[in-house]
Amino acid sequence: MQQLRFNPAQYELINLLSCVDKEEDIVELKEVIVQFLNRRLQREIDKLWDAGIINEKVIEEWGKEHMRTPYKNA
Numbered sequence: 492m493q494q495l496r497f498n499p500a501q502y503e504l505i506n507l508l509s510c511v512d513k514e515e516d517i518v519e520l521k522e523v524i525v526q527f528l529n530r531r532l533q534r535e536i537d538k539l540w541d542a543g544i545i546n547e548k549v550i551e552e553w554g555k556e557h558m559r560t561p562y563k564n565a
Contacts, residue, residue: 508520
């Protein structure tokens with residue numbers, strides 16, 4: 492059996508979560524984590540924008556793409 496190993500961030504979160512026991516605290520914590528991930532994603536998007544990899548034209552093209560998985564006729 493493979494042993495589960497946590498990275499430092501996961502380990503720290505597990506330690507912090509040991510004191511979270513109320514549903515409203517869990518909801519608030521989820522919101523904080525989503526905000527954190529959103530800020531991180533925005534920084535990465537800004538880097539792509541500043542590097543010229545994405546721009547308004549690219550974003551408009553994304554809006555027109557149809558990337559659905561084709562269904563096989565059964």
